Amino acid sequence: MKINAKATIKDKAVKLAGGFGLFAAKNSPEAALRRAVMANLLWEDNAYQDGKSIADTIKKLIPKTPPEIVYQIAYDARHIQKLRHVPLFIACQMTRHQTHRPLVGKLLSKIILRPDELTEFLALYWQEGKIPIAKQVKKGLATAFLKFDAYQLAKYNRKNTIKLKDVMFLVHPKPKTNEQAQLFKMLADNTLPTPDTWEVALSAGQDKYQTWCRLIAEHKLGALAYLRNLRNMQKVGVPNELIYQGLLSLNTKKLLPINYLSAAKHAPDFNDILEKMMLQSLANLPKLSGHSVFIVDVSGSMNSRVSSQSNMTRLDCAIAMAILASGLCETITLYATAGNDYTCIHQTQKLSNRMGFGLGNVILKAADNLGHGGIFTRQCLEFIQNDLQRQPNYQKPERLLVFSDSQDCDRVQKLPQPFANNNYIIDVSAHTHGINYQGVWSAEISGWSEHFLRFIAALEGMTLPLDDNQT
Template identity: 55%
Template sequence: MKINTKPMDHRIDKTARLAGGYGPYVAKQGAEALLRRSVLACLLWEKNAYEDGGSVADNIKSLIPRVEPEKVFDIAIEARNKQKLRHVPLFIAREMARLESHKYLVGKLLPEVIKRADELTEFMALYWQDGKQPISKQVKVGLSKAFDRFDEYQFAKYNRNEAIKLRDVLFMVHPDPGQKADLFKRLADNELATPDTWEVALSAGKDKKESWTRLIEENKIGALAFLRKLRNMEQAGVNRATIQKGFDSINPRWLLPLNYFAAARKAPGWEREIESLMLNGFSQAPKLPGYTIFIVDVSGSMGSNISLKSTFDRLDAAMAMALIASETCEHISIYATAGNDGTRIHATTKIKPRRGFALCEEIENAKGHLGGGGIFTRQCLEYIKEQEPEMPDRIIIFSDSQDCDYPDRQIPNPFGEKNYIVDVSSNSRGINYQELWTAEISGWSEHFLEYIFACEGLDLQDIER
């Protein structure tokens, strides 16, 4: 028997392989890291390229008991506030409520993740998904506190005729009325004042041009609704100067880069103004110092939609993040990479340094000639290292981590001073091998650069000054 064998690489887990069993062995990771992976890029119960939505939800459910309650709490908060995910934080709260070890935090978690009035009813729909049951004390505490954050306008806007109504939740949890006794009575009696929203104004049969004009002039239309309805405003004949006033007055704080993309696709006549709004927002952001190499995975699996209802795919999300990086990094080079699954050879190219939507077009065009196969992370990094005359301060790879290289080849060898993998997928396993990457960042939030600032010990306030 041979004894002097090659030592085992303890960074890999040979029980599973990437890319649906086609690629390299997965990275060995702890329960907390795996939970973060599944949660922060998650749209519950929706299929992705290699895993069905039900298995993603089951994976999250199985991981929560294995992670410290405070860590689960923090991940749920991050999913809501940073990733702007609505459903998965509610799902986490529901699963925590089942566990003796975790339920004590539910009363604190719910008011932190419920930011729209209809999420009160959405949570109860989740709570009773497996059949009606008594509402636990911590759930009542959390929902009761959440009621306090909404006013009459918000209740009326989301007071829908659904199986579980807002008044039903009100009766179940009995929130402390405090200064809102009269408001809660109107909600209970279905006597809320009709909200002055664009939906109500337009459904009332009034002149659409007059309605849109009034809503813009009175600043009663939110940033997201404004961008989504630009084409409707055009078709209604709203004065161009009035629409421009809307651009000047909206607060884009909660807008994602993909919201700008969607608006430009639907209202191409306003692309310049949309792009200007987006770039002006980035111009206020602090710059990440030094030299950054940003690598965009344009492989076939990046064509998977980010959600069933979305018109955007993972590559759109990757291009949005590349756009942000190009505006907020002091010096940057951007590469696109894919390859050929048959030969298992990478194809990588450097992207022209353009700005805004033009940069996204360059990346999209590169996809066409780089092949529709998977990403070959090791080969890609070796190629870029040969092209670069200097060591970068950091390398950022934006990918779904579903590498297609041979399983017996060495794992990737990133060569930056710092090295990050930003994983857009909710696949349960990836390539975050121990001691290889500075950090794995899950999801496609524009806040990924803030995380990098923190990892590198950079003070945002000092840089802004």
């Protein structure tokens, strides 16, 4: 994933925080597209912008952005940010433009990682009415179809309006082996074997205790399903020792930092191992040397839920990413900030340092005291710089990380002045405008993935081990 392109200074036609705050940075089409995509759960509302308007913005930005860049943004959103729907939406919109259409076949073959994404793409493609399927779409869907085995096809062979066999009949994937040809015939004839999933087993009335124990022992649970069912396993008496063993065997590559935090909230008995698993994603990365200053935005908009289907908030995302960063940075100083919307004055508090999930608890406590108002980035930075400079043997920090949704409420139209050698905004929202002013920040990085730390390390000139997503 590429770090967001810098914006030009100000867009005086747009104010942040619902039109009441600081003038937004003027984004290039590429920068705006990255902002809109990298923390986007398609159609979900943000604090100051509804999901439909964000989707409409993405539509408008795609033809203004070079096709190769759009391709890479969609690829990064799927493989690095681990988002499912918005990459499909981008691919769908690329088919509408002659300049972008030639890359659609290759893109679909790369971003479709589950069988149900085949049908979800066609649902998006036909959302505004049925139209002929473009050649590139057929090519991409047919190639993607060949990835899946009998278990995967059976697991996602649902009775939706568009079914897997409908996609197969429309795009005609060519089987590579006789076994695959037989598999496609079973899909067409509705004779695929019933998949051995936890949903099927429990809905069939099987004993819950025995079912969970068997599925754990046979490694039949995906990582996300496992984390989401920790409490259910405990409720029916599955031994904690067995649950621990299962956790250690999971393939966690597709998990986001927030998934561990969510699991810990619902099953606190497993906090220690969940914290260890979360930090393990950084095991191969070099330490970020020197003094790092963390600023976590605890303003009211950070309490917005990331999805109508989730109780997790933007603040939870920021906390998860701050926990990860604290595990990689050599030394840190931690602050939380919000403010008063009426007086337009910041409220910033220095917090005690903690490691792991303990850091999150410190931030949540500060949010209770400081939260509910907006963020005033310039004032906050001035306060923190003065606070640090009063310390004995003060030295300029190596890096500054602001974990925020960038919806600055300051009505005094002065730009923030970050003061470290390297200054980053880690933006956890999908708002199409923010405070990534050109020449002010080293970089803005959007999204919720642990990979933001790889980007920082790379930007600071460190040699990194190869990542699974590097091609």
